[in-house]
Amino acid sequence: MALKKYFPVFVLPTLAAFTIAFAVPFILGLFLSFTEFTTVIDAQWVGIANYIRALSNDDFINALWFTVRFTVVSVVTVNVIAFALATLLTKGLKGTNIFRTAFFMPNLIGGIVLGYIWQLIINGVLRFFDVTITYDPKYGFWGLVILMNWQLIGYMMIIYIAGLQNIPTDLQDASKVDGASRLQTLRNVTIPLVMPSITICLFLTITNSFKLFDQNLALTAGAPSKQTAMLALDIYNTFYGRIGWEGVGQAKAVIFFAIVAVISFIQLALTRRREVEQ
Amino acid sequence: MSAKEKTMLIRTLLYIILTVLAVAFLSPVFIVFLNSFKGKLFISESPFSLPDKDTFAGLENYFSGLEKTGFFSAFGWSVFITVFSVIAIVLFTSMTAWYIVRVKNRFTKALYYIFVFSMIVPFQMVMFTMTKTAGELGLDTPWGIVVIYLGFGAGLAVFMFCGFLKSVPLEIEEAAMIDGCNPVQTFFMVVFPVLKPTAITVAILNAMWIWNDYLLPYLLIGSEYKTIPVAVQYLRGGYGSVDMGALMAMLVLSVIPIIVFYLFCQKYIIKGIVAGAVKG
Numbered sequence: 001m002a003l004k005k006y007f008p009v010f011v012l013p014t015l016a017a018f019t020i021a022f023a024v025p026f027i028l029g030l031f032l033s034f035t036e037f038t039t040v041i042d043a044q045w046v047g048i049a050n051y052i053r054a055l056s057n058d059d060f061i062n063a064l065w066f067t068v069r070f071t072v073v074s075v076v077t078v079n080v081i082a083f084a085l086a087t088l089l090t091k092g093l094k095g096t097n098i099f100r101t102a103f104f105m106p107n108l109i110g111g112i113v114l115g116y117i118w119q120l121i122i123n124g125v126l127r128f129f130d131v132t133i134t135y136d137p138k139y140g141f142w143g144l145v146i147l148m149n150w151q152l153i154g155y156m157m158i159i160y161i162a163g164l165q166n167i168p169t170d171l172q173d174a175s176k177v178d179g180a181s182r183l184q185t186l187r188n189v190t191i192p193l194v195m196p197s198i199t200i201c202l203f204l205t206i207t208n209s210f211k212l213f214d215q216n217l218a219l220t221a222g223a224p225s226k227q228t229a230m231l232a233l234d235i236y237n238t239f240y241g242r243i244g245w246e247g248v249g250q251a252k253a254v255i256f257f258a259i260v261a262v263i264s265f266i267q268l269a270l271t272r273r274r275e276v277e278q
Numbered sequence: 279m280s281a282k283e284k285t286m287l288i289r290t291l292l293y294i295i296l297t298v299l300a301v302a303f304l305s306p307v308f309i310v311f312l313n314s315f316k317g318k319l320f321i322s323e324s325p326f327s328l329p330d331k332d333t334f335a336g337l338e339n340y341f342s343g344l345e346k347t348g349f350f351s352a353f354g355w356s357v358f359i360t361v362f363s364v365i366a367i368v369l370f371t372s373m374t375a376w377y378i379v380r381v382k383n384r385f386t387k388a389l390y391y392i393f394v395f396s397m398i399v400p401f402q403m404v405m406f407t408m409t410k411t412a413g414e415l416g417l418d419t420p421w422g423i424v425v426i427y428l429g430f431g432a433g434l435a436v437f438m439f440c441g442f443l444k445s446v447p448l449e450i451e452e453a454a455m456i457d458g459c460n461p462v463q464t465f466f467m468v469v470f471p472v473l474k475p476t477a478i479t480v481a482i483l484n485a486m487w488i489w490n491d492y493l494l495p496y497l498l499i500g501s502e503y504k505t506i507p508v509a510v511q512y513l514r515g516g517y518g519s520v521d522m523g524a525l526m527a528m529l530v531l532s533v534i535p536i537i538v539f540y541l542f543c544q545k546y547i548i549k550g551i552v553a554g555a556v557k558g
Contacts, residue, residue: 003380003461010377010461011389014370014432020415021429022396025407032407040410085299088292101544102300106307108536108547110490112507113529116514117306120313120526124325150303155551162552200555211400214492218511235402236493250406257403264398 033250038243050251059226060252063234070141070230071209074148078205079198082153086160100161104154111151115218118147122219133220140220140228147215152208156201163197164190203267210260231256307533314339314530318523335523340531343513343524349531352509358420359495359505360488363427364481367435370428371480372473375439376465380451390440396433401493409497418498426498427488435480438554442476443469475553482543482550489536506532 033050035043054060085103089096106114122133122143133139167190175185191198213232216222222229222237229237235256238249312328313321320333343349378386408426412418417425454464492507500508510528514520540547
């Protein structure tokens with residue numbers, strides 16, 4: 001086919017940009033995680049020393065646990081609430097579009113702006129107790145959870161609504177006729193049929209929560225004393241906040257990448273298996 | 279109570295629940311809006327009270343915020359970077375995806391998987407090395423960042439275009455080729471129009487990401503060219519005291535274009551998300 005010769009026109013621009021923005025930095029990043037460097041060209045091979053320093057770094061371990069706890073809580077709350085809202089909005093009520101619009105709106109606001117909006121609200125509430133959000137890491141944690149819910153519920157709700165609307169109503173009616181309770185219908189009919197939506201929503205909430213940066217930076221910036229810093233923020237601080245720690249920062253980034261990759265694969269494999277063919 | 283009354287009651291209850299929730303969802307933005315008209319010293323003190331004659335500051339916060347952040351220039355750069363990046367992504371990745379789907383060999387297959395792989399890699403993995411590489415190549419400019427966004431956006435966009443193209447029949451393309459069109463003509467006259475729904479989805483998902491992106495523009499061009507998120511964060515500065523008035527006003531100004539865009543393109547945004555989710 002003649003198309004094959006048109007490689008420079010069709011593929012080269014994308015491939016060149018991809019190479020510069022992703023491929024070279026990715027490989028270079030892997031390499032640099034085994035070296036000590038400040039400007040890339042002065043890299044000295046140090047083996048796995050950076051990984052050992054990263055894993056014995058209290059800030060990193062703390063950030064890892066904070067991120068894991070945050071992700072678990074956010075994934076559960078976001079998906080349960082989004083699914084519940086989607087169920088309410090597919091009951092055939094009039095005017096549901098207005099509600100859908102309202103619930104989705106926060107999603108379009110960027111992380112930095114969202115962070116400052118919620119900083120005002122949360123500090124305003126905590127003022128009644130004479131403290132601020134940076135007083136205790138607990139406040140920062142729940143603040144981030146609330147923010148994440150506020151941002152992601154609308155998005156996941158949209159996906160769940162689409163999933164619920166795809167279910168043929170006769171299936172739910174049939175299970176009602178057969179005498180199934182509402183809960184049984186939900187568990188045995190509705191949920192298996194919206195499994196593809198659940199898969200994608202879980203995937204999106206897990207990766208979004210795990211990789212959170214902007215919201216974290218704006219809401220608490222890790223305060224008090226880095227205790228509310230998540231992984232992405234800790235890696236950023238290691239790179240740009242401590243001279244001589246660039247190699248460790250890169251090692252932390254590789255570990256971060258490995259965790260995200262493993263989670264993505266496990267999650268997709270697990271939920272794909274449970275999907276039902278319609 | 280009759281069955282009819284019961285459904286009426288349930289409906290009313292549902293409406294009440296939904297209304298309360300919708301108000302709760304919208305109130306944070308509204309509270310920020312109210313506070314943007316208060317004197318800067320009154321904001322942290324009582325964020326939930328309405329502005330009154332002591333606390334009302336008119337548009338003072340807006341003027342000081344605009345001055346401190348250079349908001350209009352930030353808005354301009356945000357528009358510039360978002361528009362050109364989205365155009366570049368839609369144009370170049372759709373061409374690449376067509377090539378990958380139609381020229382089937384080991385090379386294009388490998389290329390496809392590499393693009394898909396890049397989707398799961400978090401930004402922090404390449405943050406430092408990408409900033410260095412782009413800097414070395416002189417891409418630390420608003421035009422340069424468009425190239426970087428094309429590279430970063432390529433993964434998801436190629437993936438989505440490929441997913442759609444696999445279901446597009448070959449016949450029309452072949453007919454165009456037989457009629458003497460070269461591949462470039464065939465692509466733009468026959469293939470691209472068919473891709474329009476996916477192109478809209480790709481454009482919307484990428485526009486939402488690029489418009490709100492903070493770290494990449496901050497690291498690459500932040501000292502010279504500020505986008506809106508960079509300008510807002512700049513206002514916050516270090517850990518010192520913050521001009522809460524200016525911050526509130528800038529938050530309001532950042533949110534307004536998003537709400538306008540949303541109200542005009544709501545249909546496409548919702549469709550785009552659903553389509554993106556099905557294929558994602």
